[in-house]
Amino acid sequence: MSGWLMANLIKVIHTGKKFLGWDDETYRAVLARVTGKRSARDCSESELESVLRYMRGQGFAPAAKTGRRPGVAVGRKAMLSKIEALLAEAGRPWSYLDGVTERMLGEKKPVEWLNDDQLRKVMQMLIVDARRHGRL
Numbered sequence: 001m002s003g004w005l006m007a008n009l010i011k012v013i014h015t016g017k018k019f020l021g022w023d024d025e026t027y028r029a030v031l032a033r034v035t036g037k038r039s040a041r042d043c044s045e046s047e048l049e050s051v052l053r054y055m056r057g058q059g060f061a062p063a064a065k066t067g068r069r070p071g072v073a074v075g076r077k078a079m080l081s082k083i084e085a086l087l088a089e090a091g092r093p094w095s096y097l098d099g100v101t102e103r104m105l106g107e108k109k110p111v112e113w114l115n116d117d118q119l120r121k122v123m124q125m126l127i128v129d130a131r132r133h134g135r136l
Contacts, residue, residue: 035050035051090135
């Protein structure tokens with residue numbers, strides 16, 4: 001897993017900590033109860049996601065900045081609609097696709113510039129992610 005994604009999860013957790021009004025002692029007790037660790041930096045991706053699920057159960061609802069929908073050719077609009085639904089279900093912004101395409105292609109490339117096969121791969125990656133996290 002890339003460091004920026006782990007850092008982003010940790011930022012969201014710290015935002016949730018502030019939202020829920022937890023002091024440091026409460027926060028570390030929750031981490032220990034959910035993950036067995038006292039620091040978010042020591043946690044794996046799945047452990048951080050477990051902490052976020054717990055925080056959501058306590059009332060934290062992170063506001064996703066959705067960004068703008070990319071403009072694509074008419075033939076790709078159906079795939080883009082599916083991608084949009086997958087992102088919304090996961091609570092991820094459109095900018096999440098920038099990282100996905102960069103990992104997939106090895107270069108930064110806007111969604112608008114992807115060909116049909118590349119866009120299909122992005123959609124398949126999001127479907128696999130949704131299944132892995134129980135959203136499909």
